[in-house]
Amino acid sequence: MKFRGPLHQPPVSEADIQAYSDGTLAGARAAHVRRYLAGRPGEWHRILFYRRLNAQIRDAFPEHADQAARAAQPRTAPARRARVLRYAIAFAAALALAGVALAWVAVSEPSQQMLNNAAVMALMEAENARPEALPEGAARPPFDFRPAGMRFLGGGEVRVGPFSSAQRYLYESSDGQRVVLLAGRAWLASDAPQWSAHRAGPLRLLMWRARGTRWVLAGDARTRGLMRAADLATLAPPH
Known part of the structure; x- marks a missing residue:
């Protein structure tokens, strides 16, 4: 009766034979394969053939052989x-x-105070600017204030701080009063869709936040349709 090793060990597979031939099988599993081969002298001829073939491959492709050996190491x-x-x-x-x-x-992101100050400055500049310096259609208006009696004059980007800017939109009321709308980023601020008012001398600032944008509508407190324009902006989505 031939010795086959302890009963709890699995049988020797072809993968075990290949690994043993490559020299990558170690420990108890390698000893198990050696005991298996001891009872099968014919298998040694196949082992020797594999080893000669591996040697020829290593001689022909030394770099690939080194990479394979490193990959096989635990x-x-x-x-x-x-x-x-x-x-x-x-x-x-x-x-x-x-x-x-x-x-x-x-x-x-400009703060509320930075945006308020920039709106006041932009309004003062707009009031002193000539009409021909503000061509209609220079920028697309974010809101339609025509129901409030205001027409869009133009817009563009303005600096409101060392690292922040805002979009400026200029409107004119039916009685010729200039109104400035500023929009700054407010990604870190929560929404406040209902507008609130603030007086700055003769000026009125209407402020709200929606969808990551901080808005300030600035104009003379006596400007006709100013609060109506804020209602239009907060009750309807932008264009």
Whole structure:
């Protein structure tokens, strides 16, 4: 009766034979294969053939053989630690980039006070500007204020801080009063769709926030249709 090894060990497979021939099988499994081959002398001829073939392949493609040998080696504890360290560094870098992005968003969003000051300055400039310097259609109006008796004159971008800007839109009431609408980013602020009013001397500022945008409508407190325009902006979506 031939010796086949302990009953709890699995039978020798073709993959075991190939790994044993390549020299990549170690430990108890390699000993099990040796015991198996001890009872089958004919199998040794196949093992020798595989080993000669592997040697010829290594001689013909030394670089590929080295790569295959490195890939066949088990991962050691230092390799696992290095892999974990790389993941930790990548995660920390991602967190740092996210922090930088949030910081940039924070400094590039104009505050309510910055936008109010810019609206007052823009209104003073608009009141002193000549009509031919404000061609109609220079920018697309975000709201239609014609039901409030106002026509759109034009618009463009204005700086409101060292790192922030806003969009300026200029309207004119039926009695010739200029009205300025400013829009600044407000991604980090919650919505406040109902407008609120603030007096700045003879001027009135109407403010609201919606869909990541901070709005300020500025005009003389006596301008006809000013609050009606704010109602149109807050009760209907932008164009």
